[in-house]
Amino acid sequence: MAEQKLPTRAEDFSEWYNQLVLKAELADYAPVRGCMIVRPYGWALWENIQQALDRRFKATGHVNAAFPMLIPKSFIEKEKSHVEGFSPELAVVTIGGGEKLAEPLVIRPTSETIIGHAYAKWIQSYRDLPLLINLWNSVVRWELRTKLFLRTLEFYWQEGHTAHATFEEAEFETRQMLDIYTDFAVNEAAVPVIPGRKTAGERFAGADQTYSIEAMMGDGKALQAGTSHNLGQNFAKAFEIRYLDKQGQLQHCWTTSWGLSTRFIGAIIMVHGDDQGLILPPRLAPFQVVIVPIFKNDEEKGPVMDLARKIRADLVASDIRVKLDERDGLTPGFRFNDWEMRGVPLRMEVGPKDVAKGSVVLARRDRPGREGKTFVTLDGLPATVSKALVEIQAALLARATQFRDSKTHHPTDFAEFRTCVESGFALCFWCGSEACEARAKEQTKATIRCIPFATEPANGACIVCGQPAAEKALFGKAY
RNA sequence: CGGGGCGUGGCUCAGCCUGGUAGAGCACCUGGUUCGGGACCAGGGGGUCGGAGGUUCAAAUCCUCUCGCCCCGACCA
Structure with missing residues (x-):
């Protein structure tokens, strides 16, 4: 916890x-x-x-x-x-x-x-x-x-x-x-x-x-x-x-x-992951949806839990991995934060108002805060959830790709190279010599992560020695 | 292996300088009030202070040794 x-x-x-x-x-x-x-x-x-x-x-x-x-x-x-x-x-x-x-x-x-x-x-x-x-x-x-x-x-x-x-x-x-x-x-x-x-x-x-x-x-x-x-x-x-x-x-x-x-x-x-904690991709997340029941007293608890359990059964029947948070004595706010920290892609809030209206609240983990909440009807809920999971999966890939691309630079001289690898990748020409590879590592701690398949065949000057180079290498500081 | 830091309830730490027989917050347990974005009150349980030796009437505190962990420099999925 x-x-x-x-x-x-x-x-x-x-x-x-x-x-x-x-x-x-x-x-x-x-x-x-x-x-x-x-x-x-x-x-x-x-x-x-x-x-x-x-x-x-x-x-x-x-x-x-x-x-x-x-x-x-x-x-x-x-x-x-x-x-x-x-x-x-x-x-x-x-x-x-x-x-x-x-x-x-x-x-x-x-x-x-x-x-x-x-x-x-x-x-x-x-x-x-x-x-x-x-x-x-x-x-x-x-x-x-x-x-x-x-x-x-x-x-x-x-x-x-x-x-x-x-x-x-x-x-x-x-x-x-x-x-x-x-x-x-x-x-x-x-x-x-x-x-x-x-x-x-x-x-x-x-x-x-x-x-x-x-x-x-x-x-x-x-x-x-x-x-x-x-x-x-x-x-x-x-x-x-x-x-x-x-x-x-x-x-x-x-x-x-x-x-x-x-x-x-x-x-x-x-x-x-973000500052709130994990964000797990829906296709791999142990729980794709967490249902957080909300109630003030036993009077409210009965109908809320009945609905929550029915929803759980419906989602399970649609092969959605779902967790119903049945822990005692925790406030809803605590549970929201707790499950966000654990990275569950989608949260469903089920409270007395939802029982009355025939709706639930869905909150996407990749869009934290109250702003990310939407009200959805109980009709076709498994399909709504599945669709949301697909959207989250795609959004995570898009965001990560955009982040990576924004931090992948194409330096043309060593000073620029040095700056690039401080915060991301440098994709640049390399002459193929171990000496240049070693020198780059000594001076910047960045190593050649790989020579990407995808780079277009071209000729240029080695980022380290300036000699003719036939391929581009991906440099970065590594774990 | 070199440099720096730290070992005190489950966790984060105070206490050590100036010895007097252990504390706080969080977590945990019980009861009550709460509950749509990290609740509150009351009560309670839990520590041979990393280990060994020494000094002393008395050691978490002072001395010596030792073990372990974390961070920084050379390998790796």
Whole structure:
């Protein structure tokens, strides 16, 4: 329950986020530093994210499976750049059942290696390909600086792992899954994202190519919201994932992996939230509508609750996720603020006047205050509510897109660049050298988030060194 | 690992300088009055003051050590 106001986003965006996550009961701190407890409201949101993604995965031929959390340490060490990338952040189990283990076990930071081991056994022929498996699990990475949802030691996600006969098929898969993430982000979460290619320095440890979707948060900073990797034949060679082709030749497979995590919840919070609290996109909100009954005494309570329960049943029958606030002893004003803080997209007020008039009050979360209230009749209420939810979903996407575009600049010299990345994104020419990438980071803390697919082919001067450049990179300060 | 800050009921903190055996607000419980934008009154429960050691007749307070957390600098979904 909310007890106090949040700091405003302008005052302290970071603190606004921290307090909101706790007060909205999305998550709580765990006894171990850097770990989080995902509370029921937060998990309900994650479940809706899972469903939206899972049906897209299934529709493209993927199946779910479960792999163990413990991985032999030697597995991690088989792929050179994979070890280098992950060894600093591994949690290692050295004792089991009171005995020191002959070989230490790592708690999976990701499952490429154990997948490689299994795929090597399962794949013999081109007829076994493609192999398209997804895992819903949690992984552990020993991070130094943590923040609820955005970066915790353990986090929940899905990781897809596929094996293919050719580079082209693997590349198609990698891009297809990024497209799915984009579609999910835009159409389910109302989070506008920029899909693109990562630079070599930002690539996944062990990948030939990493693609990501990048979103802008309410403070102008970037958040990587999902990634898809073309692993080439790196893991296939390290784990001997081979198949016999139609010509009877033994070939190494081409593999991919792709993931989206509970970090995305952080994106939803920071993209849509306002100074009153969360604003959840209707398609993912655990409760799409909250009914707040209003009455002064038992005399009024009976008819009000009867109507409220009937409305709830009607909405449920129309597949609308609805919550009836039946808590005792709270004033309506308190409930309004409480549910606004929790981001329920639509509030319905049902009081004695409504019982008398055959109407209810609807209040849109994206238009706070009394001004956003409208009176609607009970006739066709489920349809009215559904229509409002669709409108809110669209309004959130439009607002977030407008915000992001207004803070995405196209600087042409470094001084201008420096100013742009203080408050948003800079989309500008980059010559492709790691030196320029590093120099920009040193001087401004902004990194290349991705090289967007969408930029028109053109030529210009690198924002850092002024040398000829053939592509534009998206720069921003990142979470 | 370097720099800065903090550990006192569930939460935010006061008390520490100048030792005398623990307080406020919020939250929680009970009863009553309230209720269409964060109600009010009355009563009540809850803390070995992060931990260990020391000084002292007496330690939340002074001394030593230790543990933990938060913020800022090098990795990451």
